[in-house]
Amino acid sequence: MKYPFIIGLIFFISSPHSVSAKSPKEAYIETASQFQRWCKHLSYRHFRQKKKMPYNWTSSTIRQLNDYQTSGSWKVNNVEKEVFCQIRKGKKAKTTKMEIR
16 A cells, blocks of 8 residues: 555656755745845855854845845954945845955
8 A cells, every 4th residue: 555655756856847855055045034044044154164153233234226235243252243235136145245354
């Protein structure tokens, strides 16, 4: 009786309607709030790779012409670190420009 389940599973996997997840770097940035989350993610990962624990994220995002710009800050070891991210609207997330001061 397990064969109908296996056949159904094979049909589901081979179905042309199945959706695969994209890497965030392959995602396109379409909204300011989406870009703000992406900037937070990128900057958080930057600090964690340096074995530092950022906290207290604050930010604002604006659209200037066809660009999104996020200015934010993290606290790291009780020091405020400024973050600036910029991307062209509709571009892939991996093209984000980021500065940390």
